[in-house]
Amino acid sequence: MPKLRLSKTVVDKITNPQAETIFWDETLSGFGLRVKTNGTKSYVIQYRTRSSGRSRRKTLGQHGPLLSFNEAKKLATGLLSDVLRGGDPVADAVTIRNAPSIADLAEQYYEIHALPKKREKSAANDRSMLDRLVLPRLGKQKVLEVCHRDIQTFHNSLKATPYQANRVLSLLSKMFELSISWGMRGENPAKGIEKFHEEKRHRWLSADELSRLGAALDRHRNQKAANAIRLQLLTGARIGEVLSAQWEDFDLDRGVWVKPSHHTKQKRTEHLPLARAAVALLEKVHLDQRSGSSFVFPGKSKFKPLVDLKKFWKSLIADADIADYRIHDNRHTHASQLVSSGMSLAIVGRLLGHTNPMTTQRYAHIADEPLRAAAEVMASKMNQR
DSSP states (O other): OOEEOOOHHHHHHOOOOSSOEEEEESSSTTEEEEEOTTOOEEEEEEEEOTTTOOEEEEEEEESBTTBOHHHHHHHHHHHHHHHHTTOOHHHHHHHHHHSOBHHHHHHHIIIIIIHHHSOHHHHHHHHHHIIIIIHHHHTTSBTTTOOHHHHHHHHHHTTTSHHHHHHHHHHHHHHHHHHHHTTSOSSOTTTTOOOOOOOOOOOOOOHHHHHHHHHHHHHOSOHHHHHHHHHHHHHOOOHHHHHHOBGGGEETTTTEEEEOGGGSTTSSOEEEEOOHHHHHHHHHHHHHOOSOOSBSSBOSSTTSBOOOOHHHHHHHHHHTTOOSOOTTHHHHHHHHHHHHTTOOHHHHHHHHTOSSHHHHGGGHHHHHHHHHHHHHHHHHHHTOO
16 A cells, blocks of 8 residues: 655645555554545554554544544554553454443442342332433443543532432442442542532421321221321331331230341341330231231232322321421431430430431430420429528
8 A cells, every 4th residue: 555754735635546545654654544435534543463463453533624634643643652562442442332331330230239239119219310310311421431520510410409419429439339349440430529418307296296197097098008107106117117017027925026127227137116005006907907918018919018108198197287297207206206205315216226326316405305394393493482
């Protein structure tokens, strides 16, 4: 093939050949210009790998506004220098092209980690975040190509929903940690990104609201769901733990609920003492249940538990005339009643299954009330004259 001292002027003057031709540069061995019969001009490099001696050719791009002669020669110089150091630009390009995408990583994360290692609800939440948020934004990007700035920008875009944004950031951080273990990349681009501040909810029922909720529970036509809420209020358990509970988890003679590790948020077995009212409620539910299900609160099929109380809960709190109150807030109501009765934060934390004492600190100001009432005793005595 012909050799020329290539330059911008020379490249521009080359006319359409009768057959596709590569003009090799006399000043940079392995750098050339490929010209097709229709006049299309593209820059190429050709080299032999140092490891195997195999000849490879790589197209750098088409000559034009996006790739000038000087830019192409500079790019070729860099790549051919890499070859001298043992590199293989063609193999590198193939590796990058075939490298796993975020969509690939998401599937591996879900199948290998989330499903076997996490609670069913947590895995479902991960799947939802992946499908709704992560994949539409990052799915097509290569795992290798995602940088810290990409994750930071994505996290910032979710600022309107800070709690969700932080959960997505945690999910991505775990995915990238696993990608390192799986040999997909060398560092975690989600590491070091500051989470948004989250305002913890401090909503629980007043005595009057609790009374109205109890009356609404008694009136509701769905007593199976009502009993699930009653058990939650009596135990302070998470609603997921209540709905997934099976009869084998309870020792009603001893008054103990043994929560299996795969049902608890902390992934550990918990032994929860039951109040007499809770035991009586469970005995009644068991006596009334005729399906023969292993679940305390079976769904439409006796082989599956109740999974969704959204409609029930919406109608219940509307009937009770209670605003801004979620099912999960029943845990706060349970805890607030215990603390206001003089129970220590440590005991309340153990009953709620808190592993971090700071989680129970939200009820600290309620714990002061019994002490304040006791302090007033002396003041009242002094005022008696």
